[in-house]
Amino acid sequence: MVDPIIQGWCPGSYRPMMAGDGLVVRVRPPLSQVSPAQLAALADLAEEHGTGVIEATSRANLQIRGVAEARFAALLAALDGLGLIAASPDLEARSNLILSPSHENSLAEDIARALPNALMDLAPLPAKFGFVIDTGPMRHLAGTSGDIRVEGAKDALIVRADGADAGKKVADADAAVLACVDLAQWFQASGGVGPDGRGRMRRHLAAEAVLPPAWTNTPPPPTAAPMQAGSGAVGAGFGLFPAAALRQISSATSHPIRVTPFRLLLLRDADMARLTHPDLILSPDTGLAAIHGCTGAPACPQASVQTRATARALAPLLPAGKTLHVSGCAKGCALQRPADFTLVGRNGRFDLIRDGTVDAPPSQYGLAPDQLPHIFGPQNAL
Ligand code: SF4
Known part of the structure; x- marks a missing residue:
């Protein structure tokens, strides 16, 4: 097995990556959701500046590929106008969050709103260091990469270092945010960040870093079955949503659309009959x-x-x-x-x-x- 080349960073809106087909501009929708109007506008931008396709990623992002360098500034300004990018590159770097794929997760949204700003007091974390906000009661994101995980339900939130068997129980969303910051600080202070600025929690623990006992007193809740297409969850072949398919999705619902790390868009109260594009996946049997x-x-x-x-x-x-x-x-x-x-x-x-x-x-x-x-x-x- 040949080791893959790990870039140490992921493309973002402010920091696109050059690929063989042009720039990859990755949009990290705030709170892992877009409005129907934002989705339709993204479809237009993908056609105007890229390949006409939006790629859903396993980090719950939406990316536009094939962007010419000369078009990047105009695309970034348009994304800003849509409210789809963070206020600054620093804030975007601290917004590496994935939320539980549910429409009923106001608790996760409360944490996600507060966490990026709370992290601004810390020295920058490694570019791939991320947070998974998997507020339950079951865990839907157990297989999703993340360094600090918030798991559980209202009466028992647990903040857990990735790679640890158990975490720390906290009272509410505010306490979860503080605990995330504390754990990130511990990661930095205990040598989790290498001289090259890279580092992941799981590797740090595997390299024999020892968490204080207070961080390992509560096991995580059970794991839910993996999310599949159906029941309002809509995929596309290889996670590639053509602009025309995105416009159908945007016209099928008036509610926010949850962007999940399963390359599925989760719709609420949608008119599924509108989703006729052949690339769309509406059931796991497709x-x-x-x-x-x-x-x-x-x-x-x-x-x-x-x-x-x-x-x-x-x-x-x-x-x-x-x-x-x-x-x-x-x-x-x-x-x-x-x-x-x-x-x-x-x-x-x-x-x-x-x-x-x-x-x-x-x-x-x-x-x-x-x-x-x-x-x-x-x-x-x-
Ligand atoms: S896109 Fe495919 S080939 Fe490229 S880095 Fe990822 S796994 Fe490797």
Whole structure:
């Protein structure tokens, strides 16, 4: 297995990343939600400045790809006008939050409103350091990457360091915000940030940093089943929502639309009959729901293989009910949870992992693209 290149930062609105198809401008919607009007405006901006597609990410962000450098300033100004970016790059850097994917989470919203400003008193955290606000009662974001996690319900909020088996019980949203700041401070003071400015909580604990006992006295609540398309949750093939599909979604509801880390948009009281675009996924039984693929080659410089075309070609060969993830490299941007079959690109070929994530040991190495249909074909008992 070849280690992926870790950039140490994620693209944002203020700090876009150059990819093979132009700038990637990532919008981190405040409170992980957009209004129908904001969604329709984003669709227009994607057509005007990018590829005409909005990509939902596993960080509950919406990104516009293929933006020419000369157009970036105009796009940023438009996003600002829509209220979709933080007031400053500093505040955006401290707004790396993912909220529980529910319409009934005012508690999570209270925490998310207060936390970025509370973090402004700290020295900058590593660019990938993030907070998961998974106010329950069940945990929906247990598989979502985050360094400090707020879990539980109104009567028992728990602030937990990622990688620790238990956290600290706090009384309410205000106390949760203070505890998040304290835990982030502990992370910094105990050497969690390396000389290169990078650092993650889980790695810090695995490297034998020891949390004070007060931070490990309450276990987290149970985990909910993974969210799927259906019941108001709408996906699109590979998380790519064409502008026309976004306009249908924006016209189908008058309520805020929750942006989830499952590449699903969660609608409330929606007229689902309006959602007719063929790329939309409205139930887990839709064929596109079973396949996942990152950007891959040529747009992502870390990829040596085509991912989405490979996944589409193999989809008809997949046994019923099985999932396939095709990743351009071992970073696994498209899917963090296990798939039945995971193909990881390496030097123009693929390694095959069964029942695992991209970092599990492969069962087969170095498969050429033209070998894959034979591997997945009906003659093989997958
Ligand atoms: S997983 Fe895919 S999109 Fe992510 S860095 Fe690797 S090749 Fe690029």
